[in-house]
Amino acid sequence: MKPETExxxxxxxxxxxxxxxxxxxxxxxxxxxxxxxNADIASxxxxxxxxxxGGVALVSILTKSPxxxxxxxxxxxxxxxxxxxxxxxxxxxxxxxxxxPAPATGKDGGxxxxxxxxxxxxxxxxxxxxxx
Numbered sequence: 001m002k003p004e005t006e007x008x009x010x011x012x013x014x015x016x017x018x019x020x021x022x023x024x025x026x027x028x029x030x031x032x033x034x035x036x037x038n039a040d041i042a043s044x045x046x047x048x049x050x051x052x053x054g055g056v057a058l059v060s061i062l063t064k065s066p067x068x069x070x071x072x073x074x075x076x077x078x079x080x081x082x083x084x085x086x087x088x089x090x091x092x093x094x095x096x097x098x099x100x101p102a103p104a105t106g107k108d109g110g111x112x113x114x115x116x117x118x119x120x121x122x123x124x125x126x127x128x129x130x131x132x
Contacts, residue, residue: 001065010071013059017052017072021079024048031086036096038087045083052076 001009024044025031031041056072088096 001063006063006065006067009059009063009065010067013056013068013072014075016055016059017075018079020052020055021045021048021083024051025083028082028086031083032089033091034087036088036090041083041087045080045087048083049076049080052079 024047025041031038034041052072053076056069056076060066060069060072085096090096
């Protein structure tokens with residue numbers, strides 16, 4: 001294949017992969033406005049990734065071009081990372097949360113570990129009222 005044709009095919013395949021994400025998912029701003037870890041967004045992102053990967057694989061096999069495969073693959077990786085990052089961002093802190101659970105905190109963060117048994121034995125005065 002001629003170099004200019006190969007580049008054109010690579011760009012067209014990249015646009016096709018990006019289009020799969022645009023059709024399957026809401027905008028990144030909308031994803032960021034939802035709660036972090038939205039299962040529907042994660043499922044739609046996986047679907048878009050498989051559709052885009054299938055299209056890139058098909059075109060790269062038909063053209064036998066490493067440029068098509070490389071540019072299409074980089075587009076899928078970039079779109080997937082962008083969506084997954086936006087799905088991990090907290091509405092409140094405006095930062096992506098960690099995949100690891102936060103460590104338990106002590107006195108200021110609440111009751112932890114052995115303190116639970118002691119806290120459960122403390123007398124509690126019932127309070128009745130209406131929270132406004």
